[in-house]
Amino acid sequence: MGSLHPALPMLIGSLLLPFLGQRLRQVALVALPAWGLVNILGFELGDTATWTFAGYELQVLRYDALARLFGILFHIAALVGAIYALHVKDRMQHFTGIAYAASAVGAVMAGDLLTLFLFWELLAVTSVFQVYAPGTAESRRAGGRYLLAHISSGLLLLFGATLLGMGPNGFEMQRIAFEAMSLDSAATWMIFGAFGIKVGFPILHHWIVDAYPASNATGTLFLSAFTTKTAVYCLARGFAGADELIYIGAVMCLFPIFYAVIENDLRRVLSYSMINQIGFMVVGIGIGTPLAINGAVAHAFADVIFKGLLFMSMGAVHHRLGTTKGTELGGLYKSMPQTTFFCLIGAASISAVPMFSAFVTKSMIMVAAAEADLTWLWLILLFASAGVLEHAGIKIPYFAFFAHDSGKRPKEAPLNMRVAMAISSVLCVLIGCFPMVFYKLLPSMPTLADGSAYHAYSFTHVVTQVQLLMFAAAAVFGMMLLKKYPAEVPSVNVDADVLWRKGLAGLWRKLLGPIFQAASNAEEAFLGWVPKQAVLVFGKRLPRMAIFQEWAAGAIVGMITLMLAAYIALQYLA
Amino acid sequence: MSDHNHAGPPAGEALRWLDHPENIKRLTKGFFALCALTFLLDVAFFFVHKHNSFESKISEPEGLVQSAESWFGFYSLYGFVAIVLLVVLSVGLRKLVMRPEDYYSRDYDEPAEGTDDQEAHHG
Structure with missing residues (x-):
């Protein structure tokens, strides 16, 4: 121990x-x-x-x-x-x-x-x-x-x-x-x-x-x-095995891939992509067979690494240029070749190209869906798999590092960022190439319904996956050549967040706005007063820290936690 | 896509291999040739058994959808159609949900990110 x-x-x-x-x-x-x-x-x-x-x-x-x-x-x-x-x-x-x-x-x-x-x-x-x-x-x-x-x-x-x-x-x-x-x-x-x-x-x-x-x-x-x-x-x-999760997961697999096509900010594309990948995991948990659960948690493991890798490559771009909007980028491979290379490894991994990690993890969920006779679900997962290639496999690296030359020549990512990306890249390839070693970490060794061991590298699986990906890519490039592919546009796309950010927030502002205004005025006055006192006490002016607000938020959480803990304690005593 | 964002290489910089349109053409041709080859990989399944996902259902009369997987070129076709459908529907979705970039930030009195400079000029 x-x-x-x-x-x-x-x-x-x-x-x-x-x-x-x-x-x-x-x-x-x-x-x-x-x-x-x-x-x-x-x-x-x-x-x-x-x-x-x-x-x-x-x-x-x-x-x-x-x-x-x-x-x-x-x-x-x-x-x-x-x-x-x-x-x-x-x-x-x-x-x-x-x-x-x-x-x-x-x-x-x-x-x-x-x-x-x-x-x-x-x-x-x-x-x-x-x-x-x-x-x-x-x-x-x-x-x-x-x-x-x-x-x-x-x-x-x-x-x-x-x-x-x-x-x-x-x-x-x-x-x-x-x-x-x-x-x-x-x-x-x-x-x-x-x-x-x-x-x-x-x-x-x-x-x-x-x-x-x-x-x-x-x-x-x-x-x-x-x-x-x-x-x-x-x-x-x-x-595990809750049917509700199958339907919820299927929706999570589907809706983000449409948003990912039209989203301009590449880090937001990756956020949608993340929901899509979690959708696969949620579906697996909903199916609930040992193979499905193994697939779900194995995919979670792989996802943290390859999605992290993609976020790191976009983070490097953001670090150098201050933006990840597709309309502002393009042609960065010329000055950031190593970051481009790592991004491509991440793109291949999330797209489930053979030899890369998702190929040996996501497929378990697909097989489990078929074993459970959920044909509609299997077709949706296959559709979503093609969609992943479109937004994460092609769109992310293409619009950031290739596409039209933006004329920008940012420096290559700092050494520490490249080391981190290199480690993740190696892990993506290791998991993809040696699945049987990786599977030993799972709750149980993945087995098929007939009791035989699951092998990701069957001839059928490799061939069909390559076909799916090649033709999905062909459709993307074909539509780009025919100018049918939607161009990046500086914009935001409203999503369910409109309910919270416009609906709820609007109501909130109308009802509580006056109270908050008064509170904020008082806070302003206080934050102005503190540094003045500090001059008297310490002889120098403290900066007006926005951090106060953050600590306040943390304090509120802490207070709620304490209140609830007290509530439980009282229940226990009663 | 506004043009000023895609200025092209700075003057005086040597052109790269990918900057030449004829090389892009070569790549494109090579890629589509490779696609044709992967499509034809299905020929292999005349000789090697294809492990279909719904093996037990295919022979049953109601297994029509499930048997589609065993058709020649199923995966290639599915991948291609999926993306065309995805893109066409997304373009439709854009009409529904696309808003100007300041759609959310304009609700706030304070300047949105990136407009600080303009504010400074006013001040």
């Missing part, structure tokens, strides 16, 4: 980061996930640990194959992310980035819903700083909306768990062990909804396409790795 709970190395270590100088912080940034990885590999399947907190015995560790897969994944993602973020000067982003990774690890180790909730909230609070990172008005607003979604998710989880824990003798911990649940009560529906917000169910997905493109290069990378995949893990753990 490892010496420390898997979340602790990064969680404790992250607290030191703000106090270290730039050099030392860089060392610690890479050392913490590496230490965490060594630590987690020291655990053995079946290890458990409990921690008594406020009279509750929390099961803080349940180390089985499913938890191990995600635990290892999150450490790899944190390590790659840390290397990618080495050039960043912002202490806050380093600190919250590593704490964010630790929260995700803690969440997947949780053996009960209360422990899960605590890490769920920590995940929300630490991750929002990745959205805030650029410090622009736009990113602050996106961060606010992001927080709203995730606090709602946390509240649903807490209410659901509390309701579930209520037995005839009051609240009992053993009733909220985090095991498979069925959708037969208000409590489990609430928990389902909590997971649904975080995993990006249709209409609840708005925060993904809203917040991810609003952050900076490193922020987007961290965001893309942890939150949604933690939720995928939770669905796999709690709701």
